[in-house]
Amino acid sequence: MYSGIADFFKSGLFHWAGDATTFKGDDNFIELVCSPNNPDGATRDAVLGTHAGKRIHDMAYYRPQYSPMRGPADHDVMLFTVSKATGHAGTRIGWAVVKNKEVAQKMVKFIEMNSIGVSKDSQIRAARILKVISDGYEFPDPESTVRFFHFGRHLLADRWQRLRQAVEASGRFSLPQFSPEFCEFFKEHAETYPGFAWVRCEEGQDCEAFFKTMKVLSRSGKHFGAGSNYVRISMLDRDTNFDIFIKRISSKD
Amino acid sequence: MYSGIADFFKSGLFHWAGDATTFKGDDNFIELVCSPNNPDGATRDAVLGTHAGKRIHDMAYYRPQYSPMRGPADHDVMLFTVSKATGHAGTRIGWAVVKNKEVAQKMVKFIEMNSIGVSKDSQIRAARILKVISDGYEFPDPESTVRFFHFGRHLLADRWQRLRQAVEASGRFSLPQFSPEFCEFFKEHAETYPGFAWVRCEEGQDCEAFFKTMKVLSRSGKHFGAGSNYVRISMLDRDTNFDIFIKRISSKD
Known part of the structure; x- marks a missing residue:
């Protein structure tokens, strides 16, 4: 673009x-x-x-x-x-x-x-x-515990954990791996939780079509200079949609 | 542009x-x-x-x-x-x-x-x-008499009347003339009240410089494919600014 x-x-x-x-x-x-x-x-x-x-x-x-x-x-x-x-x-x-x-x-x-x-x-x-x-x-409210980036990281950590579990259980696709690094914002070692899951289908098939059979719409890797055995999936949808997504890719039928 | x-x-x-x-x-x-x-x-x-x-x-x-x-x-x-x-x-x-x-x-x-x-x-x-x-x-409020285009026309009519009086009194500049036409919105003959005054300095001088001597900032006609004996002045500034504008161009010194 x-x-x-x-x-x-x-x-x-x-x-x-x-x-x-x-x-x-x-x-x-x-x-x-x-x-x-x-x-x-x-x-x-x-x-x-x-x-x-x-x-x-x-x-x-x-x-x-x-x-x-x-x-x-x-x-x-x-x-x-x-x-x-x-x-x-x-x-x-x-x-x-x-x-x-x-x-x-x-x-x-x-x-x-x-x-x-x-x-x-x-x-x-x-x-x-x-x-x-x-x-x-800068001026934390003692009555509130909501700090925006902490909230976002917590939410993404939870989603990535659920996604990695589902991917591992299926054995049919894989995700990128990242090493923890020291984060100058949180002042501790932190994981990487991308806004998109970059999923590789392990059997080399058309990954977008494969996800479609599970009623999951994704964006084929061919739009990103990669093969059609990759898809991009947003990690930032609403909670209810993310729940449905995990449920569908975990289904055993 | x-x-x-x-x-x-x-x-x-x-x-x-x-x-x-x-x-x-x-x-x-x-x-x-x-x-x-x-x-x-x-x-x-x-x-x-x-x-x-x-x-x-x-x-x-x-x-x-x-x-x-x-x-x-x-x-x-x-x-x-x-x-x-x-x-x-x-x-x-x-x-x-x-x-x-x-x-x-x-x-x-x-x-x-x-x-x-x-x-x-x-x-x-x-x-x-x-x-x-x-x-x-469409759904006029009986307690309110404010109808937007009526309000705008009334305001512009007043401003144009005051501007034309000041211009006539000065004798040093002129304004475009428009003939009334039937307006299908107001269902009556209506005048034209442009959002800009397109002013011509009658003595052929640099009109922008001339207005500057009266402490009025204008935009020279040369930016609009016309001569420097023209300037464009907004008719849509705040009331207080419009009042000052009329006062300055009406000053006799």
């Missing part, structure tokens, strides 16, 4: 050149680094090195509920969004932390050209949501 | 070709018709005819408070916005009425490519605002 608008307009400035790992071009490139990665949740580094080209780091999933916080991030251009941070995808609010002032000014100019500005309603709502979450840590 | 994003990306699909009245090209064009026009408030028709090319009608100011409603509009592609209709520019919500299904689908696709979707917060707020205004006419 990243370069969608440039390709859509047949931009004379740049175009989508495909997967960075197979890139064969000169030094005039922009590498988009999605870390933690969608769909597999893995921490990623730039694969084309840092001596040439430019890099944009999409850090949408770099949030304590999903991934251990490895300390301050220090890339040239870093993208964030409330969508994955708090679940408010519909507000369409993101932000960037950018080192170079000229690049930042061009990004502001782009927003002005594109839509004259971003919804004030959304900006106000997003600011309010972030304030509530931040206040929950 | 219209073609800004295409020029910004150096689009291979289309580019801004300038003022339609001076267009010298083949039949493969899109004419943007802004009616009522910004900045002068005049009703406009396509100038390149309708036998060739395509037309997009920007009808942002086609609202009863500004302009007599001449009955149902029937153009191929018509653009509207809450910005000018209700003053909620910051919600960034507009809509289009489109005859051709394929064109409409391409517009939806563009929104998806551009931002994956439009702020739900803004959509909900805009829908609520439009409902309140619509309900004010």
Whole structure:
């Protein structure tokens, strides 16, 4: 989706050149680094090195509920969004932390050209949501035990445990494995709990079709540069839907 | 601003070709018709005819408070916005009425490519605002006399009267003249009260600089394809600011 608008307009400035790992071009490139990665949740580094080209780091999933916080991030251009941070995808609010002032000014100019500005309603709502979450840590209410990222991590830990149990019991598919790392946010070793399950069907079949037989809709790995023996499944649906999902993949018939 | 994003990306699909009245090209064009026009408030028709090319009608100011409603509009592609209709520019919500299904689908696709979707917060707020205004006419509250477009027209009529008096008294600038027309919304003959005053300085001087000497900031006509002896001034600022504006241009020193 990243370069969608440039390709859509047949931009004379740049175009989508495909997967960075197979890139064969000169030094005039922009590498988009999605870390933690969608769909597999893995921490990623730039694969084309840092001596040439430019890099944009999409850090949408770099949030304590999903991934251990490895300390301050220090890339040239870093993208964030409330969508994955708090679940408010519909507000369409993101932000960037950018080192170079000229690049930042061009990004502001782009927003002005594109839509004259971003919804004030959304900006106000997003600011309010972030304030509530931040206040929950800076000024904890002694009567409340709800801290947003703790809540999110607890929920995801429970879901990932249930999913891993179901996957192990079935023996027909597998999940990525992650090593615990020290998290600078929780100040302890923490597991990785991606927002998506990146599932591999072990018998090499069409995994999307296989899940469909269990009445589970998934997104085939072929949309993500992988084989059709992979599917992506959201871990962020409502509790009742997640319960049904686990029940269906655990069914023995 | 219209073609800004295409020029910004150096689009291979289309580019801004300038003022339609001076267009010298083949039949493969899109004419943007802004009616009522910004900045002068005049009703406009396509100038390149309708036998060739395509037309997009920007009808942002086609609202009863500004302009007599001449009955149902029937153009191929018509653009509207809450910005000018209700003053909620910051919600960034507009809509289009489109005859051709394929064109409409391409517009939806563009929104998806551009931002994956439009702020739900803004959509909900805009829908609520439009409902309140619509309900004010469909289900009038006997205890309330506030009907939105009546209120807006009344306010603009008062402002335009005060502006025309001040302009006449000064003798140094002039305003466009409009003939009353039958308005299908108010069911009576109605004046035109544009959201902008398009002011001509009669002595041919730099009008923006001249207004600056009166401590009035305006936007020079040269940004709108006219001479610097014109300026555009908003008629939609807050009451207190409008009062100061009239006072400053009426000052005799």
